[in-house]
Amino acid sequence: MRELTCIVCPMGCRIKVYEDNGQIRVEDQGCRRGELYARDEMTAPKRVVTSVVAVQGCSELLPVKTAAPVPKEAIFRVMEEIRQVTVEKPVRIGDVIRENLAGTGIALIATKHIQ
Numbered sequence: 001m002r003e004l005t006c007i008v009c010p011m012g013c014r015i016k017v018y019e020d021n022g023q024i025r026v027e028d029q030g031c032r033r034g035e036l037y038a039r040d041e042m043t044a045p046k047r048v049v050t051s052v053v054a055v056q057g058c059s060e061l062l063p064v065k066t067a068a069p070v071p072k073e074a075i076f077r078v079m080e081e082i083r084q085v086t087v088e089k090p091v092r093i094g095d096v097i098r099e100n101l102a103g104t105g106i107a108l109i110a111t112k113h114i115q
């Protein structure tokens, strides 16, 4: 049995996951989203990546996040690519800063306005 803390919502349910002959059984999840999270975590774990990027001509950094969860094995490559990104002002929340980060098909988006 493996115990996971669900990170889908602030409730943070402690979910028990049992794996037997490739079959996954989930207990103590507060809702269906928690069950999906636990199953994904056991088979193909992913995380939304958050970071900041430089803004040309400005000391302020732009907060960014991936538009979707990134497979855990790609996170290092995604972070390496994000580290090289610089944007020009103005930037609006939701602007796509970079498409197809590290070949994942996932975009990097701004999470703050910078005028």
Ligand code: SF4
Binding pocket: 006, 007, 008, 009, 010, 011, 012, 013, 029, 030, 031, 032, 033, 034, 035
């Ligand atoms: S199982 Fe459902 S209620 Fe519990 S933390 Fe996850 S999303 Fe929230």
